[in-house]
Structures are given as C-alpha cells and as structure tokens.
Amino acid sequence: MVHIYKLAGRNVEVTEALRDYVENKLTRLDRYSSQITDARVTLTVRDVRDAGRRNRVEVQLNVPHGIIRAEEHHADMYAAIDHASDVLERQLRKFKTRYLKQREDGNEADIASPMSAPPIDDVTEFRPEIVRQKSFEMRPMTPEDAAAQMEALGHDFYVFLSAKTGGCGVVYRRKDGHYGLIEPKT
Secondary structure, eight states, rough: OOSSEEEEEEOOOOOOOHHHHHHHHHHHGTOOSSSEEEEEEEEEEETTTTTTTEEEEEEEETTTTEEEEEEEEEEHHHHHHHHHHHHHHHHHHHHHHHHHHHTTTTTTGGGGSOOOOOTTTTOOOOOOOOOOOOOOOOOOOOHHHHHHHHHHHSSSSSEEEEEETSEEEEEEEEESSSSEOOOOOO
C-alpha cells in the first residue's frame, strides 16, 4: 500500500475527508509498484484575480532510481486530485514497462529493486529519442539578462553562462507565469 509520509496543505485545511480521498486515490497505484518508498502530497489553494479560487495538487513518489511527480490545477480540489492520480498512474506504467524490458534484456543490474506486479499488456515501451541537436556560443550574463533573451527568442527556457558563478545555468518560465532558475552546485 502506498503510504503518504507527508500530506501538507497551503492555504487549505487538510480535513479527514481530503486525507481519506487522497489516500484512496493513491492506493490505485499499488498495482503498479510495491517499490514506492516515499509519497509526498501538497494541496494548495490560492486566489487568482481573474479566475477566482484555484486549487493545486502536487504529488511526488520516490521509486528506486527515480522520482515520479505530478502537478495538477483545477477549480475543484477533488478533481485536481483525480487528475494527478491519473498522471501518476501513466508515469508508473512507463517506469514499470522500462524496468521489465531491462530485465528481459538481462540488464537487471541497472535497476536494483524489482517491481513486483506482473507485466501490463496495454502499455507501449517508452524510449526517449533525441531528434534535434543544437550548439551555440555562451557568453556570461545575469539570470535577468538570460530571462530577457529567453523572452526575445520566444522560448520556455534558456541556457546561459552565469557572470556571477562562471557555471552553466538555466532560466525557465513556470506555469504560474514567473521565472525559475536552475544552477548546479559545484
């Protein structure tokens, strides 16, 4: 059974009914993996000027050699939980299919913990494929300059050389319209 180690609410009281609903939805995931080591759920309610109340559900499942994550938004908290559960189920199917394929190919050492449930016939194998490659000169700039470049190009992210640290960084547009910054620790 998927055990929720952390269920938090931001601007919302996590009632017993909400807790039971989340736990009930996540138990559906048991058939895909008994190897989920950790489950964290955050329920958030925020007021959006034009749209009124907006609910967000974030779920993170820790599995052997990876993380499976879903974030869903909806006017109804229960609907957001349903959508997040569906996304997690699809992602767990892909994860399990990849594991089973590696086992069949004799690459069991790549993934240490086996997935206990039997194979699922209706799942196609997911193989990421690089279909385009780019290279470009990087010049030192601030994250703000990188965000301006990203906007000028019409992209959702921009890779740059940090003038402050000398390392590589990425600015990206978040779903809420703000910007995020990723910088590696050295």
